[in-house]
Each structure stands twice: as structure tokens, then as C-alpha cells.
Amino acid sequence: xxxxxxxxxxxxxxxxxxxxxxxKTALRLVLHLIKQDKxxxxxxxxxxxxxxxxxxxxxxxxxxxDSEVCNICSNPLRKSSLVCVVENIRDVIAIExxxxxxxxxxxxxGIISPLDGIGPDKLYIDSLIVRVKEEEIEEIVFALNPxxxxxxxxxYISKMLTDLPVKITTxxxxxxxxxxxxxxxxxxxxxxxxxxxxxGQYVISEH
Amino acid sequence: xxxxxxxxxxxxxxxxxxxxxxxKTALRLVLHLIKQDKxxxxxxxxxxxxxxxxxxxxxxxxxxxDSEVCNICSNPLRKSSLVCVVENIRDVIAIExxxxxxxxxxxxxGIISPLDGIGPDKLYIDSLIVRVKEEEIEEIVFALNPxxxxxxxxxYISKMLTDLPVKITTxxxxxxxxxxxxxxxxxxxxxxxxxxxxxGQYVISEH
Numbered sequence: 001x002x003x004x005x006x007x008x009x010x011x012x013x014x015x016x017x018x019x020x021x022x023x024k025t026a027l028r029l030v031l032h033l034i035k036q037d038k039x040x041x042x043x044x045x046x047x048x049x050x051x052x053x054x055x056x057x058x059x060x061x062x063x064x065x066d067s068e069v070c071n072i073c074s075n076p077l078r079k080s081s082l083v084c085v086v087e088n089i090r091d092v093i094a095i096e097x098x099x100x101x102x103x104x105x106x107x108x109x110g111i112i113s114p115l116d117g118i119g120p121d122k123l124y125i126d127s128l129i130v131r132v133k134e135e136e137i138e139e140i141v142f143a144l145n146p147x148x149x150x151x152x153x154x155x156y157i158s159k160m161l162t163d164l165p166v167k168i169t170t171x172x173x174x175x176x177x178x179x180x181x182x183x184x185x186x187x188x189x190x191x192x193x194x195x196x197x198x199x200g201q202y203v204i205s206e207h
Numbered sequence: 208x209x210x211x212x213x214x215x216x217x218x219x220x221x222x223x224x225x226x227x228x229x230x231k232t233a234l235r236l237v238l239h240l241i242k243q244d245k246x247x248x249x250x251x252x253x254x255x256x257x258x259x260x261x262x263x264x265x266x267x268x269x270x271x272x273d274s275e276v277c278n279i280c281s282n283p284l285r286k287s288s289l290v291c292v293v294e295n296i297r298d299v300i301a302i303e304x305x306x307x308x309x310x311x312x313x314x315x316x317g318i319i320s321p322l323d324g325i326g327p328d329k330l331y332i333d334s335l336i337v338r339v340k341e342e343e344i345e346e347i348v349f350a351l352n353p354x355x356x357x358x359x360x361x362x363y364i365s366k367m368l369t370d371l372p373v374k375i376t377t378x379x380x381x382x383x384x385x386x387x388x389x390x391x392x393x394x395x396x397x398x399x400x401x402x403x404x405x406x407g408q409y410v411i412s413e414h
Contacts, residue, residue, distance in 0.1 A: 002303040004279050005271045011258040014251045018236050029225050031296065033259055034271070041259035044221045049252035051218040051237070052245055064212045064241070072211050089238065096209040 001027070008034075060131070062107040062124050064089050072096075072104055079103045081138040085128065085157070087111050087145065095143060103141070106131065111144060112153040120156055128157065132164050142170040172197075208234070215241075267338070269314040269331050271296050279303075279311055286310045288345040292335065292364070294318050294352065302350060310348070313338065318351060319360040327363055335364065339371050349377040379404075 001023055003009035008030060015026035033041050057063065058070035065071070072078060072092075082103030086092055087110060095101050108123045131137060140161065144150035158168045174192035175184050208230055210216035215237060222233035240248050264270065265277035268290075272278070279285060279299075289310030293299055294317060302308050315330045338344060347368065351357035365375045381399035382391050 001300055003300065004265075004277045004303070005262060005273050007258040007262050007273050008271050011254045014254040017251075019239050020232070020235070025227070027297065027300070028227075030255075030258070032226050033255060034262060036259075038259055042256050044224075045252040045256035047218045047221040048237075048240060049249055051214040052240055052243070052248035055212060055214050055241060058211075064215050066212050066214050070211045090234065093208055093210065093234070096211070099209075 061105045062109060062127070063092055063105055077102075081136055082141065083128075083131065083137050083139070084141045084143050086143050087150075091143060103139075106140075108153070111149045112156055113149045123153075125157055125160070129160055129164075132161060132166050137166055139167040139169060142168070144170075146173045268312045269316060269334070270299055270312055284309075288343055289348065290335075290338065290344050290346070291348045291350050293350050294357075298350060310346075313347075315360070318356045319363055320356045330360075332364055332367070336367055336371075339368060339373050344373055346374040346376060349375070351377075353380045 001009075001012070003012070011030045011033075012023065012026045015021055015029050016023050018026075021029075033044070054066070056065055056068070058065040058073055059068055060073040061070060063070045063072065067074075079102055083106050084095065084101060084103055085106045085108060086095065087108055089107060092105050092107065095105075106124070106128050108125065108128075110118050110123050112118060112120055112123065128140075132140065142150075142154045142157075144153055154170055161168060173188070174195070175181065175188060181189065208216075208219070210219070218237045218240075219230065219233045222228055222236050223230050225233075228236075240251070261273070263272055263275070265272040265280055266275055267280040268277060270277045270279065274281075286309055290313050291302065291308060291310055292313045292315060293302065294315055296314060299312050299314065302312075313331070313335050315332065315335075317325050317330050319325060319327055319330065335347075339347065349357075349361045349364075351360055361377055368375060380395070381402070382388065382395060388396065
């Protein structure tokens with residue numbers, strides 16, 4: 001792309017560095033911002049740089065936070081005895097959106113995946129063990145993606161927790177609500193038959 | 208979406224205001240920026256706000272510019288007698304990318320479209336007439352999109368220029384290079400038959 005303005009070119013190149021944003025999209029976004037008032041663009045820029053400058057990670061659960069301890073960990077209304085282990089921040093947001101979980105979190109920062117060179121030492125597993133030993137945690141719920149890496153991680157961490165007095169569970173896996181048996185893959189179907197639940201125990205929603 | 212951080216929420220909301228960027232994409236982009244170094248994000252923010260702060264429009268051709276007169280208009284190597292009329296800045300970038308045009312531009316800032324409430328008074332048509340009168344322009348090439356609005360605009364402006372000693376042309380319209388007759392719409396095909404060119408006059412490329 002040939003630009004008649006170095007300022008424009010620079011802004012387009014910066015946008016094009018974002019994942020999934022090509023040069024054409026970047027140009028479209030920059031031309032959109034040029035049409036906006038100066039203070040609107042100022043606010044956009046400051047929201048981004050200010051966020052990066054001030055944001056930190058909760059020292060308890062490693063979730064994104066505005067302060068040393070995030071507002072989920074410091075919330076006295078949430079059960080401190082129940083901890084949900086997730087891979088990343090996006091999963092925290094997804095679970096929070098359900099409004100079905102009232103405990104606290106522990107963000108691993110990834111998942112055990114030897115093929116990608118991610119071993120247990122690269123994840124926040126040690127700090128989870130320390131939390132289980134020091135805090136009064138009664139139950140750890142694993143909410144990891146249902147795949148080989150997720151299962152490996154659950155297996156590894158639960159082995160490390162076997163001698164500690166804590167209940168270990170994992171979120172239910174099975175056929176998604178609204179799904180159809182006919183189109184469900186055989187692994188999911190086979191597992192959901194093997195892990196069948198008595199109808200009386202099946203909870204529709206906690207609220 | 209529920210966020211544990213007001214800074215994160217603010218940054219996501221600002222990104223989600225951009226055209227074609229939803230909440231999920233905005234979150235992905237923000238989480239990408241959180242992973243980057245602080246000075247990388249600083250540079251991103253400053254490229255955007257600095258661009259909006261300093262950018263202006265060329266007072267001759269209304270193209271985006273870093274100074275009062277853009278570097279295309281002020282380039283002494285470009286033919287000042289040839290002016291290409293385009294709808295917007297994106298079209299300037301598209302034509303510059305071909306490296307086939309060595310004249311200057313005139314950006315209308317839109318196209319006549321009564322249905323969208325855009326009349327000739329909202330476009331930079333008057334300044335084009337002034338340029339034709341005051342500068343030594345020999346030829347005006349219209350490079351507008353080939354549709355009803357584009358044709359209307361060409362017709363309207365060329366009517367206003369009839370008494371002035373200037374040649375008026377339009378970029379060739381016809382079947383795109385690499386296209387197939389079989390799949391070309393009938394309008395394009397009919398027009399390209401009506402406007403057929405003697406083979407001897409057909410120029411493959413100016414360079």
C-alpha cells in the first residue's frame with residue numbers, strides 16, 4: 001500500500017500488527033477514527049495505553065485485576081472454600097457470564113501441552129497447591145477444555161492433590177444443551193453414556 | 208460480558224466501538240495487547256492519537272496529508288495538467304498502488320446519491336471547478352465506481368465543465384482482466400460491446 005501521509009501509514013501499520021487485522025482492515029479502522037472527533041480518538045488511545053500501564057494480575061488467582069488482589073478474590077460474598085481452576089482469563093469471563101458460579105478462581109495461564117513445549121512448570125500449579133494447603137479450600141472444580149491436554153492437566157494436578165483433604169471435581173461433559181444425539185461425535189456420546197447421571201441428581205440450574 | 212477489571216472493560220468497550228469489531232474480537236485484541244511490552248502498547252496508542260491530532264486534508268486536492276499541501280500535489284515530478292477525480296482516499300491508495308498514474312488527484316469526499324441525502328453541495332465540486340479555471344489542467348479523468356451514483360456524478364460535473372477548455376475522460380469500464388465472458392453480468396458485457404476499442408489503440412500498460 002502506498003500512502004500520501006506518513007502519519008496515516010504509521011497508524012495503519014500499528015493496527016495491522018494486531019492479530020487477525022490485515023492492512024485493508026487496518027486502513028478502514030484508521031479512516032473511521034479520522035472521521036471521529038479528536039477527543040473520541042484521544043479517549044480510545046488513553047483507554048488502551050492506560051489499561052496496559054496500570055493493569056496487573058491478582059496475586060492470589062492470577063486473574064487480570066486493577067489491584068493486587070482482584071475483586072473476585074476480595075469479594076466476601078463469594079465462597080472461599082470453592083475454587084474453579086481454568087486455563088485463562090477468557091474462561092473466567094465465560095463462567096462469570098453464566099452467573100452460576102459463586103466461588104473463586106485459579107487461572108493456570110495455560111494448559112499442559114508437551115507438543116507445544118508447555119510443561120507443568122510454566123503454569124501456576126505450585127501456587128494452586130500452596131493455596132490448597134494454606135486457605136480453607138474444600139473443593140477444586142476443574143473447568144478445562146475437554147481435550148487431551150485438558151484431561152492431562154486435570155490428571156497431573158489431581159495427582160499432586162491426592163494427599164490433601166480436598167474434594168476434586170470437574171465440570172460435566174456430555175452432549176451440549178440443544179444438541180442432537182444423531183450429530184454428536186462418538187467420543188462425546190460414548191463418554192456421556194459411561195458417565196450417566198441419575199435423573200434425581202441432575203440439577204437444571206443453581207439459581 | 209462480566210469483567211473483573213474496570214480497566215479491561217473500558218479498553219474492550221473502546222475497541223468494540225470500531226466498525227466490524229464485536230465484544231469478543233475486542234477482548235481478543237485487548238488480551239493480545241496485555242501480553243505485549245508496555246512501550247509497544249504506548250507506541251500503538253501514540254500512533255493513533257498523534258495521527259488524529261496532526262493529520263489534515265490537502266487544501267488543493269482534499270486528500271489526507273501531513274501538511275497543508277499533500278506530497279502528491281507538491282511533487283514536481285507529477286503532471287500537474289492531469290487530474291484524476293476520485294470518491295475517497297481509499298481510491299487514491301488503490302490507484303497509487305497500480306503505479307500507472309502520474310498526475311494529481313481531486314478527492315470529492317463522496318458521490319452524488321440523492322437517496323442517501325448526498326447532493327452536489329456536500330462534495331468538493333466547487334473547488335474542482337476553481338482548480339480547472341485557475342490551474343493549467345488539460346485533462347480530468349473520472350475514476351468513480353461504475354454504478355448509477357458514479358455515472359450521475361460524472362454527468363453532473365462534466366456538464367459544469369463543458370464551457371471550460373479541458374478534456375474529460377473516464378477510466379475504462381469493461382470485463383475485468385482474468386474474468387470470464389460466461390460469468391460476466393449482461394450490463395457489463397453489453398457496455399463493453401458498445402464501447403469496443405480498436406485493437407491498435409489498446410494499451411497494455413503505460414510502463
